[in-house]
Amino acid sequence: MSVKDRANGGPMDQVSAIAAGRAASLVHAGDVSSEALSARLGRWTQGDGTLAARLSRGIEGLIASGELRSGDRLPAERALAAAGSVSRGTVVAAYADLAERGLVDRRQGSGTRIAGTAATAVPAQRPGRGEALFSALPNAIDLLRTVPQISDLGVQLIRDHKPRLDLALLPETDPAGLPALRALIADMYTAEGTPTTPEQILVTHGAQQAISLVVNALVGPGDIVLAEEITWPGVTDSVGLRGGTVHGVPMGDDGLDVDALEQALARLRPVLVALNPHHQNPTGSRLPAPARHRVAELAAQYGVPVIEDRVLAGISFDGVVPPTLAAERADAPVIVVESVSKWVWAGLRIGWLRADPVLVRRLRGARQLADQSTSVPGQLLALDLIARADDLRRANSRIHQERLRLLQTLLAEHLPDWTVEPPRGGLSLWVRLPAGSAAALARTAATHGVSVAGSAAFAVSASPDDHIRIPFTAPDDVLTEGVRRLGAAWREYRETLGVSS
Known part of the structure; x- marks a missing residue:
């Protein structure tokens, strides 16, 4: 990738010296505090293996993600032991394991530092993490995937669709999409408050292809991409295939921590930011308006492109559909990604993506090499559906709000000791376990005939291993039986922990 092609080549250079200096002061010239490290490790004491092995794996994950970098000095053994409420021997053993594997250097008088080759010793993301979401066991109830129900309106529009043969029989199609569809999508964004021209639209085979096209164009080996610390694995897998590293930005109850994003932009100098700020998958969080505006400002200030994944933005239970990040600031390099799959028909x-026309032309060429163009019959059907986008999104939201209520009722019946905060939109519930390991619970659930995904499928780096995602998209009888089996699995697993109900 040439210097002129790098996503943050210009504006980033203008502010990098000041920003990098500001970020450096936050880590005190490479010294990592025990409190900060303990916070980033999360609930590392839960999971498989000894405490020392779990601590070693947690630190290894932070090294691989770029959060701990070459030369950073880890906290003293006693300080980290106190912060994590474990024995000093646990920390000593974890540090020794890391040193034996060449991830840290331990020298008398200078403490324990991250080794110079640590960033490349262990890959941060192994391509294929997302495969876990498509790996339900045979004869098991699948609570892994978020495959939405089709509304009655969607079924009617699909059945009534009559393709325009003058468009369907064209001898060739534009890799960027049918002109009529690009124009319709542009008009939709303009009506929603994001002025858009057809030249800014590229039609794709789903949102995942749009994300992959952008990643392939902007990310090269060794590049850093920022994303929420819990995110859709299609992002991390795509970056990993390009040889890049995804760095997880901390999140709060309302989604991304924007202050932490700014610090990461200044310190890590990424080539791309990938965010899912609206009814985020899997947490369900919705980024508040001031934070959305600040993200757009940071994109413009640092010159770093931001992928805004909006596939779940329109599935809103309170009727609030936030505007695009691109609408917040016209000069911000925001790439909006969306599809009809989540609010009409997954099949x-x-x-599509909305971006600067120059980038669209570049991606159009890459698209031509990948698969030439999107299916014409599919694009013609999309014309009918996008023309009714508002009605379809509202219908889909009503369906899945009712499904969420059913899931809450089932959880209260079968898992009464679980406390959940319902999302304001989206298709899944992100549930924190009262105790234990999500991975261990998933294994127990598999023996009860239900497949669920835990934190590891979504965490960018070291996972606290304390959440599972439960989609509320399955039919009533399937969801009911799935949660019943999950409840039985939890009771069995809870007994192994010695935790009373």
Whole structure:
């Protein structure tokens, strides 16, 4: 990748010296405090293996993600032991394991530092993490995937669709999409408050292809991409295939911590930011308006492109559909990604991206090499559906709000000791376990005939291993039986922990 092609080549250079200096002061010239390290490790004491092995794996994950970098000095053994409420011997053993594997250097008088080759010793993301979401066991109830129900309106529009043969029989199609569809999508964004021209639209086979096209164009080996610390694995897998590293930015109850994002932009100098700020998958969080505006400002200030994944933005239970990040600031390099799959029909793989026309032309060429163009019949059906986008999104939101209520009722019946905060939109519930390991619970659940995904499928780096995602998209009888089996699995697993109900 040439210097002129790098996503943050210009504006980033203008502010990097000041920003990097500001970020450096936060880590005190490479010294990592015990409190900061303990906070980033999360609930590392839960999971498989000895405490020392779990601590070693947690620190290894932070090294691999770029959060701990070459030369950073880890806290003293006693300080980290106190912060994590474990024995000093646990920390000594974890540090020794890391040193034996060449991830840290331990020298008398200078403490324990991250080794110079640590960033490349262990890959941060192994391509294929997302495969876990498509790996339900045979004869098991699948609570892994978020495959939405089709509304009655969606079924009617699909049945009534009559393709325009003058468009369907064209001898060739534009890799960027049918002109009529690009124009319709542009008009939709303009009506929603994001002025858009057809030249800014590229039609794809779903949102995932749009994300992959952008990653392939902007990310090279060794590059850093920022994303929420819990995110859709299609992002991390795509970056990993390019040889890049995804750095997880901390999140709060309302989603991304924007202050932490700014610090990461200044310190890590990424080539791309990938965010899912609206009814985020899997946490369900919705980024508040001031934070959305600040993200757009940071994108413009640092010159770093931001992928805004909006596939779940329109599935809103309170009627609030936030505007795009691109609408917050016209000069911010925001790439909006969306599709019809989540709010109409999962089987219709029609997505698109909205970006600067120069980038669209570049991606159009890459698209031509990948698969030439999107299916014409699919694009023609999308014309009918996008024309009714507002109605379809409202219908889909009503369906899945009712499904969420059913899931809450089932959880109260079968898992009464679980406390959940319902999302304001989206298709899944992100549930924190009262105790234990999500990975261990998933294994127990598999023996009860239900497949669920835990934190590891979504965490960018070291996972606290304390959450599972439960989609509320399955039919009533399937969801009911799935939660019943999950409740039985939890009771069995809870007994192994010695935790009373």
